[in-house]
Amino acid sequence: MITEVGIAVALAISGSALLTVVRRDVTAAARCWLSVPIGAALYSIVALVSLVIVGTLDPAIALIAALGLGLVVTAITLLKGGGLRREDLLWMLIGVGVAAVTAVAARQLHLTRLTPDSLRYLLASNHLVLTEGLREMNAVDLVTRQIGLPALHSMSDLVGRRYLASLGPLFGTFGLGLFVWLAVDLTRGALARRNRLVLVATASLFLLSSNRLVYDSFYINTHIQMAAYLLIAVAGTWLAVSRGLSLWAVPSGLALAVTLLFRPEAPLVVAILLVTVAASRATMSVRLAMTLPTLAVGALWYGLGLWRYAAGGDEISPTAPVFGSLVAIGLAVALCLVSGAHRARPWARWLDLAGVAGLALLLVFYIATDPAVFGTSIESTVRNLVRDGFWLLTWVAAIALLLVALVVESIPDGRLWTIPVIGFALLYWALPYIREGAWRVGAGDSGNRILAHYLAVTVVFLVLAAVHNRGGASGGQTETM
């Protein structure tokens, strides 16, 4: 158990250390809750480089390298800009403490959940540590399962177990911590203190009562990681652009990039968010921070890794998973950077709306060509949302509230929230056509499970819409509830 606690602490320190570079704009408390996801992102990127360049993954070396990178960044930052404040150290210690306690609790409580899908990820984690890791891993699974989760679970080698019981709980705990921090920060100054506390507490309770999200914190799959990374990416982008806290784009860009290692549909998710940034008033430095990690990870993983080793990876066709994803990533990155130019602004600001309209048209085309898939997906989704998917009332309430929020919201730079939320919803309905067929009924169906990716983002949006809406809550210091 000591080794597993050590891994959790190393991830927290690695992330905290790297985030020292953004301390001007990202508060110590926020960095605390970002530490484990960002530490894991750093480890995953080191693992990617090792697998693509060296051919194999040594989890101990990758963890030490991630830790070393973080500490080097800290040293350089401190040499340039003064020492750490007491508050920085305090929150760093809190992060390390929470990581350690979470790891101990995860091992003691023994709540890990597995399905046959989990075993596939864990078998892949066995293959990645072999001499030619990517060649050893199943060629189909390289695309469908990706290497993010297997690379993280490869660290179980250091523990002498077959999986890291603490990995899911760490993302769940730190994701919840970040959610609470965001809810507190985003509502600051907009409501009376008591009302603000009530809103934050009830929103957190809502999230905690979501059965599938809690389940995903213990289930060996990629869902809790995606939920945490998308929350960081979407919220961080808004803070960087709308609040002018441009350094938030660093964790946001890293989180967005690393999703490419976790899910096969991530390139489309990344494209939606980057096109949203393209249309926003983001500065060029924000655009660079958002796109360069995605460009590097996309080029390494899709261009060098999957292209060579995945089943059909070198197929050149718009619908080929590797080539199509490369095009989506490349196009989104290019649009995001080009639209930062002053001369591009008149047309670039409509890019996000055009993107969503294009996605909607694509969906209409799909439905027209094969309405049965859509019909089955609707029926399955309705059944999953109200009963069979084990979401209980979560999405029934969230969708109803979301529809109202979309109408009433007046969030500054609100399209940074509404376009991703609508885009993810359209993508949900388009995925059955792009992937393996209609969504099915049941808690274990992919469609039902990926709903977890978007829940935290949706709830933060609901909270923001409560303090920035046409009813006058925005800026109202004493607005009552």
Next chain:
Amino acid sequence: MRLGRIYTRFLPAAFVATAVVNFALTPFLPGSGAPIRTHRDGSLTELVHTEQRAVDRRFGFYLELDDAADGGVLVVPEGSFVNAELADGFAGFELVEVAYDPRAGGANIPETPESWLLETESGDVTISILAGDDDLWWLAERPGGEFVVVPNSVAPAPVSS
């Protein structure tokens, strides 16, 4: 805008009401949705009388019948290399019977069966499964001391207890 004010005013109540209903209904959810359980020692699958661990990372999973007083049934797909060893060393093989799975194509009919049936007698028998080609294997729990290994492309084999 009145709707905005109503939204702001009632959002916390909506959150609380949903949470209360969710918490109240959670105990009534059927099962955990996770068919494969874990051991406290970090091994993966808790099959009846069975413990699973990796003995050779290259070749996937390794099954050990640690208390197989009543034997066990192992179904593996065509092309698999099945090897049974005594747990106390390499004292020799103790393959009791290797036959085609009668449920997959009729008893002992040698026509491209989808799976082999391996039955073991009582005693400490270790069975290792070496996956051929590029297939991956996964395990599904079955009642009655039986367990199934199926490749990526095949649905769980129809084994009944």
